[in-house]
Amino acid sequence: MEFPLVKPSPTIIEELRQAALAVRRQAYAPYSNFLVGAAILAGSGKLFVGCNVENASYGLTICAERNAIAAMIAAGERKIQAIAVACHGAGSPCGACRQVMAEFGEDYGVFLIDADSGEIAAELTLEELLPHRFRWER
Numbered sequence: 001m002e003f004p005l006v007k008p009s010p011t012i013i014e015e016l017r018q019a020a021l022a023v024r025r026q027a028y029a030p031y032s033n034f035l036v037g038a039a040i041l042a043g044s045g046k047l048f049v050g051c052n053v054e055n056a057s058y059g060l061t062i063c064a065e066r067n068a069i070a071a072m073i074a075a076g077e078r079k080i081q082a083i084a085v086a087c088h089g090a091g092s093p094c095g096a097c098r099q100v101m102a103e104f105g106e107d108y109g110v111f112l113i114d115a116d117s118g119e120i121a122a123e124l125t126l127e128e129l130l131p132h133r134f135r136w137e138r
Contacts, residue, residue: 016084043079090121
């Protein structure tokens with residue numbers, strides 16, 4: 001796997017893994033029981049986390065990845081260096097999350113964690129996850 005940006009150190013990747021697994025336990029998922037946690041390494045080196053928050057009106061559910069990104073933005077950060085996502089079966093971010101993730105970095109490491117084993121099941125780049133993302137030319 002190639003990382004156009006500097007790949008985070010094994011220590012940072014481990015911090016991301018642990019943070020995603022920990023915040024996953026805070027998820028609010030009474031309808032699907034599908035708990036998801038996300039941890040972001042921002043451009044400054046700070047970590048931000050988010051979990052999924054479901055709603056009886058399913059369309060209002062907010063994914064863990066977008067919640068972590070919102071926390072990052074609220075703190076004044078604008079760049080993602082890496083993201084870890086933890087859920088049952090090491091699922092991949094949904095299409096909406098992929099596009100939002102693409103807003104804050106050209107390419108970076110995406111670590112998919114199997115919450116059942118706690119292990120990183122896949123390491124991808126954003127480009128591999130969303131090769132033909134929508135781009136707005138300014």
